[in-house]
Ligand SMILES: Cc1cc2nc3c(=O)[nH]c(=O)nc-3n(C[C@H](O)[C@H](O)[C@H](O)COP(=O)(O)OP(=O)(O)OC[C@H]3O[C@@H](n4cnc5c(N)ncnc54)[C@H](O)[C@@H]3O)c2cc1C
């Protein structure tokens with residue numbers, strides 16, 4: 467893939483200060499020139515109006531050809547089928563993107579900038595269109611998940627299970643996007659908390675974000691028997707990334723979900739690694755999955771589970787404090803999952819404790835070819 471990334475980054479720095487205007491121009495032109503495209507987007511776009519544009523520019527700006535690039539774009543393309551995106555939409559989006567940047571560069575835009583963006587966009591679009599076409603032959607654009615279990619484990623955390631209407635091919639550690647009937651066309655990402663099961667059921671752990679649209683609907687309004695839409699699997703936080711015989715898994719809150727799935731998957735491996743799973747919560751009462759984790763520990767045989775409680779005065783410690791206090795031997799791979807802040811702080815501490823960056827695995831690791839925090 468020969469993309470002049472430097473020219474792209476230089477030209478983007480011209481328009482970045484006016485990013486909000488670029489977004490307004492982009493959507494205005496896209497919806498005026500191609501009115502049919504409007505219905506692909508959420509009815510109320512409000513503050514999030516630049517969700518596609520922001521993500522798209524981040525993808526282009528962070529492009530570095532690498533072994534994972536085609537895989538990442540393939541996942542993105544499969545995921546775009548759920549929006550109703552068709553091959554004929556790609557030229558429209560590309561043309562409006564370049565027109566919006568040109569119009570907001572205060573007269574400094576040069577033809578070679580347009581050429582560089584057009585080339586990068588076309589290269590990406592070609593990969594995505596091809597991947598979507600291949601996917602169409604064998605998989606639905608999205609799955610219908612029927613809720614078969616729904617349990618509030620704490621006042622803020624729900625654990626629920628849906629049964630997908632078709633086989634849902636994913637790897638333990640990946641995440642899915644969900645859309646509830648309460649918020650049409652609004653998709654949010656949630657990690658799948660179990661290794662693949664024969665009955666196509668998927669379990670999710672969701673914490674209610676105050677004022678959050680989808681998390682509130684999933685926790686407070688969803689009932690057994692209801693349906694929701696499940697987008698295709700995404701993500702690269704999978705056990706194959708680990709090569710060592712000892713794996714440490716560090717979870718913050720519902721960041722437990724994908725790490726639990728990874729541990730579950732390892733149970734069936736004859737040469738499963740020795741595993742230390744640390745689960746950080748604020749209060750004792752937030753340890754919402756203790757019974758399941760004890761059961762998993764018994765079945766695994768080579769798993770240790772430790773809870774770290776940060777906000778109870780008598781023994782407050784963060785999850786990475788607990789790793790340090792238990793003098794865990796950090797000689798192998800380490801998986802980290804939780805909020806953005808928790809992942810950043812834990813990763814920094816691990817690096818200071820001497821773990822090499824290549825051994826620290828997160829959903830958006832620096833070692834993955836593209837990092838887009840969407
Ligand atoms: C790869 C990935 C996997 C994820 N897996 C899970 C998971 O397994 N379980 C889970 O509960 N969540 C998970 N999330 C977060 C989830 O996708 C949503 O962002 C979250 O549920 C909030 O969505 P919402 O629609 O309820 O809130 P929104 O309506 O999007 O947000 C409402 C308000 O809350 C703010 N806000 C959004 N998220 C947070 C937050 N975490 N803390 C504080 N304020 C916030 C927003 O800025 C906004 O002001 C994951 C995210 C990613 C990217």
Ligand code: HEM
Pocket residue numbers: 503506507508514517518521522525542545546549551552555556557559587590591594651652653838840
């Ligand atoms: C090079 C091509 C493209 C890239 C790299 C790209 C990338 C992205 C990314 C990263 C997101 C954020 C959510 C996600 O990760 O799924 C997104 C959202 C979206 N994209 Fe694309 N996209 C491309 C082309 C298109 C096209 C041609 C359309 C059709 C109009 C489209 C429609 C959408 C829609 C509807 C959303 C959701 C917006 C929202 O929820 O507000 N995309 N895109």
